[in-house]
Amino acid sequence: MLDNVPIIRIYKDGKAKSKSINDRIVAEHALTIKLGKKELVTLLCSPEKLEYLAIGFLCSEGLIKGKEDLKEIVLDENQGVIEIAITDNTSITKDGASKRLIGSSGSRGISPPSLDYHKAESTLTITPVEIFSLIEEFVHRSEVFAATGGVHSAALCDTQHILVFSEDIGRHNAIDKVFGECLFKALPTDDHIVITSGRVSSEIVNKVVKRNIPILISKSAPTNRGIELAADLGITLIGFVRGGRMNLYTNTKRVLYHKP
Amino acid sequence: MLDNVPIIRIYKDGKAKSKSINDRIVAEHALTIKLGKKELVTLLCSPEKLEYLAIGFLCSEGLIKGKEDLKEIVLDENQGVIEIAITDNTSITKDGASKRLIGSSGSRGISPPSLDYHKAESTLTITPVEIFSLIEEFVHRSEVFAATGGVHSAALCDTQHILVFSEDIGRHNAIDKVFGECLFKALPTDDHIVITSGRVSSEIVNKVVKRNIPILISKSAPTNRGIELAADLGITLIGFVRGGRMNLYTNTKRVLYHKP
Numbered sequence: 233m234l235d236n237v238p239i240i241r242i243y244k245d246g247k248a249k250s251k252s253i254n255d256r257i258v259a260e261h262a263l264t265i266k267l268g269k270k271e272l273v274t275l276l277c278s279p280e281k282l283e284y285l286a287i288g289f290l291c292s293e294g295l296i297k298g299k300e301d302l303k304e305i306v307l308d309e310n311q312g313v314i315e316i317a318i319t320d321n322t323s324i325t326k327d328g329a330s331k332r333l334i335g336s337s338g339s340r341g342i343s344p345p346s347l348d349y350h351k352a353e354s355t356l357t358i359t360p361v362e363i364f365s366l367i368e369e370f371v372h373r374s375e376v377f378a379a380t381g382g383v384h385s386a387a388l389c390d391t392q393h394i395l396v397f398s399e400d401i402g403r404h405n406a407i408d409k410v411f412g413e414c415l416f417k418a419l420p421t422d423d424h425i426v427i428t429s430g431r432v433s434s435e436i437v438n439k440v441v442k443r444n445i446p447i448l449i450s451k452s453a454p455t456n457r458g459i460e461l462a463a464d465l466g467i468t469l470i471g472f473v474r475g476g477r478m479n480l481y482t483n484t485k486r487v488l489y490h491k492p
Numbered sequence: 493m494l495d496n497v498p499i500i501r502i503y504k505d506g507k508a509k510s511k512s513i514n515d516r517i518v519a520e521h522a523l524t525i526k527l528g529k530k531e532l533v534t535l536l537c538s539p540e541k542l543e544y545l546a547i548g549f550l551c552s553e554g555l556i557k558g559k560e561d562l563k564e565i566v567l568d569e570n571q572g573v574i575e576i577a578i579t580d581n582t583s584i585t586k587d588g589a590s591k592r593l594i595g596s597s598g599s600r601g602i603s604p605p606s607l608d609y610h611k612a613e614s615t616l617t618i619t620p621v622e623i624f625s626l627i628e629e630f631v632h633r634s635e636v637f638a639a640t641g642g643v644h645s646a647a648l649c650d651t652q653h654i655l656v657f658s659e660d661i662g663r664h665n666a667i668d669k670v671f672g673e674c675l676f677k678a679l680p681t682d683d684h685i686v687i688t689s690g691r692v693s694s695e696i697v698n699k700v701v702k703r704n705i706p707i708l709i710s711k712s713a714p715t716n717r718g719i720e721l722a723a724d725l726g727i728t729l730i731g732f733v734r735g736g737r738m739n740l741y742t743n744t745k746r747v748l749y750h751k752p
Contacts, residue, residue: 237719240744242620244736248749260693260715276693276717360502401691401715431661433520433536455520455661457536459497476504484500489508 258383258401265289266315278383278400281409283307285400286314288412292404292439299415351466354446356423359488360478362391363449367473369394370427371451386410389425403430404439411443421445432458432471441465447486449473454481518643518661525549526575538643538660541669542567545660546574548672552664552699559675611726614706616683619748620738622651623709627733629654630687631711646670649685663690667699674703681705692718692731701725707746709733714741 237257242248261279265272265286277285283305290296296318303317366389374385386406388396398409407428414421421443428436432454440448447468454471462469463482472479480487497517502508521539525532525546537545543565550556556578563577626649634645646666648656658669667688674681681703692714700708707728714731722729723742732739740747
């Protein structure tokens with residue numbers, strides 16, 4: 233969903249195309265998520281897969297745990313509002329919405345980082361050849377949208393293929409859309425891999441460990457706190473997979489490479 | 493401020509440097525801003541210019557208007573807490589902190605987008621040659637930090653030079669640091685230019701119009717809502733300044749180019 237707008241393009245040699253040029257523009261959509269009638273948050277996002285985004289967001293915030301917690305989802309796309317009713321016996325973290333951590337680039341989590349969940353546990357292993365191959369598939373799918381610039385992608389994979397793929401102007405949103413789709417379709421995330429185009433901060437690590445993801449792969453750089461948290465939480469963190477190389481940061485035992 | 497961590501680097505031909513490689517890592521810092529004793533927000537940010545970040549954030553949120561609103565600033569760097577006391581007669585928007593807009597990549601604003609401020613007004617003009625020259629200076633200063641990947645930059649400029657420069661893992665933080673420094677040093681922002689490395693969403697436009705910035709330049713893409721808002725608010729929006737070209741999106745009269 234891209235708009236076209238008129239622009240004037242000016243070149244370094246002083247030439248200008250003063251007739252309007254239609255350029256492809258990234259769409260920005262505002263989605264207000266209501267839990268019952270209570271307004272929870274307004275996300276700025278790309279206008280696709282809004283139901284998955286809302287579900288994934290609630291899940292990342294610890295407000296729902298599975299599809300069984302969902303009673304009704306009503307999306308009003310024109311108003312930019314989604315109302316989600318959840319079952320009474322859902323195990324909502326009571327403090328979940330009480331404190332908002334507002335983070336750096338891409339951050340929009342409500343809940344503060346917490347360690348009240350288990351370490352990622354899995355005997356999953358992967359080879360460098362499989363990682364390069366997954367990234368190739370990931371980049372290929374991302375390129376469809378790359379023309380506009382500034383869009384993030386995220387995917388759930390097994391060691392062979394991408395199973396769920398989403399993109400969004402926000403790197404957090406892209407991951408929430410993936411997890412929302414998994415939750416909605418009851419796809420397992422245990423023993424699976426997440427790929428993100430964006431930087432791995434502590435918040436991203438917090439998000440994936442909640443789904444028990446053992447291996448997290450990024451095309452970009454991790455932060456120091458992202459690395460520390462991945463180390464503590466048993467997540468294999470692989471970053472900077474580009475230009476024919478990759479960096480293994482933490483819990484490297486899951487990557488089967490030839491030690492020299 | 494960069495940490496060094498051991499990594500394993502694997503190459504596409506299967507070779508691995510299993511001895512630890514020290515790689516440069518982006519530092520991620522958590523800063524909790526307290527207004528008086530009340531906890532307002534926790535930002536994930538780069539650990540420099542934290543006072544400017546806090547002041548700029550309060551300013552962007554409409555909680556302070558100038559240096560005269562500040563009574564005391566106490567930064568505890570180890571605890572990651574900054575306490576700011578403001579004068580009683582400050583014109584705080586009472587609803588300022590009541591609703592949090594949590595946005596996409598880079599977004600961390602509390603306040604919802606509002607149009608209760610004036611249009612950017614200025615007779616400032618700029619030539620394409622000046623824009624390319626400013627961007628060259630901007631890129632040069634950004635490159636110092638580019639080695640680690642994933643850091644955003646922002647600057648306040650006149651038509652000739654960069655006056656204030658900041659970088660941060662968050663594109664919002666980078667701009668807040670610039671405005672915080674301006675406010676603290678009583679540097680004027682009227683009739684000045686802001687350059688950002690990041691995408692121009694509606695939130696970024698909202699941020700700069702509060703400082704009456706008439707010209708906003710980005711190396712990246714604007715979103716459709718960023719363009720709409722810049723058009724409405726009288727801001728000259730210039731994007732995708734790279735590879736010897738630029739796009740003029742809105743209020744193009746401030747750019748003096750040769751019409752063919």
